[in-house]
Amino acid sequence: MISKDQIVPDALTYNILINGFCRGGKVDQAKKVIEFMRNNGCAPNVFNYSALMNGLCKDGRIQEAMEMFEEMKALGIKLDTIGYTTLINFFGREGRLEEALLLLKEMREVGCKPDAITYRIVIEVLSRQQRFKEALQMLEMLPYEGVFLDKASYRITLNVLCRVGELEKAAWLLSLMLGRCFVPHYTTSNELLVRMCEAGRADDAVTALSELLEAGFRPEPNSWLLMLETVCQERKLLPTFILLDQLVEDVNN
Template identity: 55%
Template sequence: MTYESCKFHKGIFINLMKHFSKSSLHDKVFHAFFSIQSIVREKPSPKAITTYLNLLLDSNRVDLARTLLLYCKRNLTYKPNICVFNILVKYHCKNGDLDSAFDVVKEMRSSEFSYPNLVTYSTLMDGLCQNGRLKEAFELFEEMVSRDQLVPDPLTYNVFINGFCRRGKPDSARNVIEFMKNNGCRPNVFNYSTLVNGLCKVGKLQDAKGVLDEMKSSGLKPDDTVTYTTLINFFCRNGQIGEAMELLEEIKENECPTDTVTFNVILGGLCRDGRFEEALDMLEKLPHQGVYLNKGSYMIVLNSLTQKCELHKAKKLLGLMLSRGVWPYYATSNELLVHLCKAGMADDAAVALFDLVEIGFLPGLDSWELLIGLICRDRKLLYVFKLLDELVITNT
């Protein structure tokens, strides 16, 4: 076998470094990086260096990051490129050390290999906005355009849209979108989604829906459910379940993929509005329509039914859950049994307990005492003996 036939590709080591870092195996990341030159027989590529630098900073290993850059400069004659500088700027901004971030930019300007780009400026402006320094962020924006003659893109503008929304000023964020249009930059889905979220947070739901309509009229449509789910969530919490259901239908019409989160929000809204039949109908039908429901989907409705003493519906839902292999939480099961006992529904309580015991459930002392007492008062002692037998068998 020749050397060429078993040659390792550098990409293997980059993937190894990422996987080791996710598992917090930092020593193995180190060894993977420094194995590249000896095994691949080539110097680590700029991509390998920036990957390792990013992983070190994400793990807050600043000392090792400095050592890495010094090693690359001395031993690999590597000159930091714009990716390296931007990684450092991002790290300092993320940690609120804006002075160090601007120092990196100064060093970048003095370098013959790199110069600030849109990513650099966007990261700096976002750092300023997150620290409430919007005026300085706008001054930096003007410097970017006038000094470096960079043309802002939707991502750059979104820094300001998000900054204003974060501070509860969606009207100012709206002005940023108008400014974009006037300067020949077409807002994208991300810009509109950020504004929708900002308007929802201050309770301007109709304005948010108007922005969604504006987005669609401009030829854009959400390519995921995040924008819709945000608006649906706020409509549900505001008691406007009708509007939320309309948006759900709109999602289906636009063939936008829905996820469990969206339906869980709707189920919660229906329950808060007392529309339990619709919630139960959704739980019954959605899996047959290819929609994945998790345990949380069922528990949202079961908890609401139990707390509102809709016990016949709760008992029915419990049966559906068990038939689909979804086990309720212990606290909810116990609470349901207590409510059934207090409502005098001995037969339903006993049947529910039998079903739960089969999956390993042991009732709490409060529900057990209530159930046995209720059955004894109704002179249904056979039930008592069956329950005792069932519990003894379960515990042996």
Template identity: 30%
Template sequence: MWKIFSTKSLNICLVSLCRVKQLKKAELVLIDGIKLGILPDVVTYNTLIAGYCRLLGIDTGYSIIGRMKEAGIHPDIITYNTLLSSACRSRLVSRCLDLFEEMLEEGIFPDIRSYNILMHCFLKSGKPDEAYNVFKDIFLKEITPSPGTYNIMINGLCKNGYVDNALRLLRTLQRNGFTPGVVTYNILIDGLSKSRKHRRARGLLKEMLEAGQSPNAITYTSVMKSCFKNGMLEEGLEIFSEMQKKGYTFDGFAYCTVTGALLKGGKVKEANECIGNMFKVGIDLDMVCFNTLVNIYCKEGKFEDALKLLGEAEERGLQCDDYTHSILIDGLCKVGCIKLAQKYLKNMKMLGLETNLVAMNSFIDGVCKHGHIDHALQVFESMKVKDAFTYSSIVRGLCRAERYKLAAKLLHSCVTKGAQILRSDKKAVMRGLRYSGSLAEAKKFQKNIRLAKILYY
């Protein structure tokens, strides 16, 4: 019966098991296969290496090479590219370089994928100069680059803040016969948009159309978001309308982006119509989309609209989560509705939701800013978990109330617990102690903070 099985069948089984994260079962299948006389090949071990790298990390994946050699099977380029990809995901530049060196020692010459991975690793690690050296090395070694090679380099430059360099690289490549596709244009348009270079992004979109490339939804969305960020509401809405005319489908996030821009532009009626259109076209909004819209309404101070929207979410069978309540608490505190914000804090406990640190920090910050420092201190003392922002809110509140000595004491206790403090908070306390005439207290505070940092950091 087992004679119908082959190494290929074994490899298919291993691929399936690795995809569903069943590495132990994959090992058992391999052992059973060997017992039945089905010998593994390089593909078998490469499959295991990919599974171990993805689930347990590069060290575990690399250990399989020893087993390969014991079985008389030599690693190939796919083996090392898999390991390089794993090292790249963890931004292990030195490990990538070691693997390159090992490949050459084994007589395995890196291919374009190997160079692409190394280049990508340098760019992810914030080393564009080293990545560019790899890029040049590809041409010096007369290896034919792929479109992905150019896109990785251009995308990496944009992500590292070198958008102008990325655009210059594109022009150089075009002069040497490279024809950019939609992906390349999208990368640059997105990079220019995020760098607030709106006109150049629009110019690149025009160039794209003139070159006969068809922009997709990603292209238009990038330009549209850029318009909204630069206060060009009408122009952004024109692009949105153009997308609708061309029949592009929108997800909830796209509609939320447009709704947010309309609200910021004071067009509440149009924003509500946009939300209505979402429901009409049958977009199935999840709680993340509702939270995004609620956050937009709260920032604009439109709490009634936010609560109506939450009612709509509940009618659709969605449950408000701790993030929803955090948004409402933050918005209410900013406009001084402290009692209502406290009510939502209590509701979180009643509903069995976790009162998260973001909600508590927002509440303390709001209470302090509206002068209820003693109330804020009570809430602060009741908190089991605190971070630098918790301490910052209460310290700033105490400084506004000119209670500098207590602020100094709290900051010192923060450091003794091994937590980081904001430099601006330390300066505010020092300034307050000096201006209030407590020069000795200021010197003592500075000395205690320095000593605590040495002992506890």
């Protein structure tokens, strides 16, 4: 293109090369494309840098990715949402939560709006590190800020809450999910009911079951049995009769 036909590639053409090398695991070749661009009068743009940073992160070369990030800042190029999310995702996978949160804060400060994918990554890392207050606050408030999360974002946190026995928070999140028409995974729903019964939280279990039944969920037989045993042990006859009625209705349907 250049030497024979004197056709000068543009940034889009170069980006195809950068993406191709990165997908093929040849990140050093992708870096050479950036250098070639500079030397041949084509300034790399945000998409070129983002593509290379993504390749560097996937290759575990975060320090070089951050150097690219700093180079962009020095040149006055603002990283886009995809670029920031790429870095946040890498820090999240490495368990470097504070660095991920700093990048999220920086995004907001420079006017780069995080999207649902960005927040899902952050919520997952917060949940894994059992920083539930922050994760639950995001899940509750983000829709009011115009960020509409998918059901996976809610399910990730609920799964961890069940696993570590944070049943009160799990019950609260369940109500929030169902109120927004997000139904938990079948296995998680049964696990939550069982754990509530085992912890002697019969009232919470009955409330959770009622909410789940309204959403079309049908517990496993063992979950029904355990709930009946728990309620009977606490000598709560009315909830027992209600559960029996629901069980009979469920069998008939």
